Amino acid sequence: MRRDAGKGEMGMRKVSRIQEVRSFLREASGRSIGLVPTMGYLHEGHLSLLRRSRKENDVTAVSLFVNPTQFGPGEDLEAYPRDLERDLALLEREGADLVFAPRPEELYFPDASTWVEETRLASGLCGASRPGHFRGVCTVVLKLFQIVGPTRAYFGEKDYQQLQVIRRMTRDLNVPTEVVGCPLVREPDGLALSSRNTYLSPEERASALRLSRCIALAREAARGGQRDARSLRETARRHLEEDPRIRVDYLELVHPETLEPLETLDGEGRLILAAWVGKTRLLDNGTLCPEAGR
Amino acid sequence: MRRDAGKGEMGMRKVSRIQEVRSFLREASGRSIGLVPTMGYLHEGHLSLLRRSRKENDVTAVSLFVNPTQFGPGEDLEAYPRDLERDLALLEREGADLVFAPRPEELYFPDASTWVEETRLASGLCGASRPGHFRGVCTVVLKLFQIVGPTRAYFGEKDYQQLQVIRRMTRDLNVPTEVVGCPLVREPDGLALSSRNTYLSPEERASALRLSRCIALAREAARGGQRDARSLRETARRHLEEDPRIRVDYLELVHPETLEPLETLDGEGRLILAAWVGKTRLLDNGTLCPEAGR
Structure with a gap:
């Protein structure tokens, strides 16, 4: 698919200014551009987005930006892990063409x-726990879309609500970018990859396994015929609450596109949760199907 | 400036679907595109924007869309004048390349x-009188920018606050479009051109002349050495209030970019007003300078 691999072979370009992005991409005129927006501190989840973008586009740009406007007061903006050198080495190895790492100014x-505000899908779940979060996300993503002009942009399903909010925002504003959602990537033992996993102590790391396990338990119950949403949620929630290190922020079974809470699992549903493990807030989610899980 | 006048000579294309706009403009790739967003019922003010766009761009697109989201409850959305046939004839005569006249759906x-919401410049003046108005304006303008991808977009200074709000929105969101403000166009007797002038009875039409006159009076006072903003405002307001057909909505002397109210006319100021003439709400504005008016 990469009609011109020239840029990849000539090495990666790293820039910090908007004007540099525009002039780099002006030369890509007529070619497809993939964008992978990240907050850096890259893991295999991010790299899976990059690989997908490289397969589907002529040029792949990655942004590294810890966006202040999506953090609330008292959240972990300052503490959020950063390692630019390591990120750049990974991106170079994986063949990114352009890396945009701007300063907030x-x-x-x-x-x-x-x-830019999405008012429906963004109102519940993380939107309820983190007021203003998705306003910051939508604003920075729209800005990156304006700066890069991507043909396609890649987001992981780990931040499932974010993906749906961005899809909706992009649709509603007629942004000529295809939003591509990519599967959540997990550690071999099931922990969803997240830059924030670095905050976990070994004990918390063990407890955090319950997030993926509780989804698997609900999935088994659904496969076994349970279609009542409350019962499925309780199955998952009980498994989390058995562990005193865990405090559930929210846990819902929702429609996969509208994110409306389901009462009955008639078609595909998404079990989606946020939980504190010690002082670290983690997300996880997965599909539940009435008959066969995936 | 029009390197390729082919489209103009081949006649104007009129479309109502977003996809048609995109495919028409895909062929314009590499050429500059000017966009003139309008609500139709065109007058010489709109046509001056079109002529400016034709001078500065290879391709000129005009949108005709009475945007429902910028009208509040009880406003004149239904009554807003429309005459598509006449608009199309004018645009064809003036050499528009593309006309986009979508239905609201x-x-x-x-x-x-x-x-999309601008929260600072949009909060006062018309923003205070018409809650939600500029949210609707910013949203539809950003959408049109995404659909057309204009190099430049043209707005009249008659809607002076709108122009500044759109400038700010475009800057803040890194939209790669240059926002071009164009001078207000007046009737020979001074009335600012507006599609809403069609609502005026002959008596109201005569009263409405006070809007431009009151700005001229304040400008004369400024030229005569008056720098106190309150006094300048009162000069203008008195002239309006002498006429029982007129009810002032707001009248402010503001900084021309930030739209912050001025206390003293140290540099250039913008006198900006909205007033009801009978049941018609009209806008006007003009520059005041401490020494010489323009």
């Missing part, structure tokens, strides 16, 4: 006053 | 839930 004017 | 999904 490059993306936000001091008197910035414009926001 | 083409631009808004029934479950649309994403909004």
Whole structure:
């Protein structure tokens, strides 16, 4: 699919200014551009997005930006893990063409006053726990879309609500970018990959396995014929609450596109949860099907 | 400037679907595109934008769309004047290349839930009188920018606050479009051109002249040395209030970019007003300078 692998072979370009992105991509005119927006501290989940983008596009750009406007007061903006050198080495090895790692001042004017807000899918779940979070996400993603002009943009299903919110925002605003959702990547023992896993102590790391396990338990119950959403949720929730290190933030069974809570599992449903493991808030989610799980 | 006048000579293309806009403009790849967003019922003000766009771009697109999301409850959405046949004839005569006249369902999904909001410049003046108005404006303008991908977009200074809000929105969201503001166009007797002038009775039409006159009076006072903003505002307001057909909605002297109210006319200021003439709400504005008016 990469009609011109020239850039990849000539090595990766790393820039921090919007104008540099635009001039780099001006030369890509007529070729397809894939964008992988990240907050850095890359793991295999991010790299799976990059590989998918490289397969499907002529040029792949990756952004590394810990976006301040999606963090609330008291959240982990300052503590969020960063390792630019390691990220760049990984991206170079994986064949990214362009890396955009701006400083916050490059993306936000001091008197910035414009926001992009999705008001329906973003209102529950993480949106309820983190007011303003998705406003920050939508705003920065739209900005990156305007800067890069991607043909396709890649987001992981680990942040499932974020993916659906961005899909909706992109549709509603007629942004000419295809939003591609990619499967969640897990450790061999089932833990969903997240940059925030680095916060976990060994004991918390063991407890955190319950997040994926509780989804598997609900999936088994669904496969066994249980279609009542409350019962499926309780199956999952009980497994989390058995562990005193875990505090559930939310746990819902929702429609996979509208994110509306389900009462009965008639078609595919998404079990989606956020839980504190010690001082670390982690997300997980997975598909439940009435007859056969996936 | 029009390197390829082929399209103009081949006649104007009129479309109502987003996909048709995209395929028409795909062929314009590499050429500059000017966009003139309008609500139709065109007058010389709109045509001045079109002529400017034709001078500065290879291809000029005009949109005709009475955007429902920028009208509040009880406003004149239904009554807003429309005359598509006449508009198309004018645009053809003036050499527009593409006219995009969508139905509301083409631009808004029934479950649309994403909004673009500018929160600073849009909060006062018309934003205070018409809650939600600029949210609707910003959203539809961003959508049109995504659909057309214009190099430049043209807006009249008659809607001065709108122009500044769109400038700010475009800057904040890194939209790669240059926003071009064009001078207000007036009737020979001074009335600012507006599609809503068609609502005026002959008596109201005569009263409406006070809008431009009151700005001229304030400008004369400024030229005469008056720098106190309150006094300048009162000069203008008194002239409006002498006429019982007129009710002032707002009248402010503001900084031309930030739209912050001025206390003293130190540099250039913008006198900006909205007033009801009978049942018609009209806008006007103009520059005041401490020494010499323009």
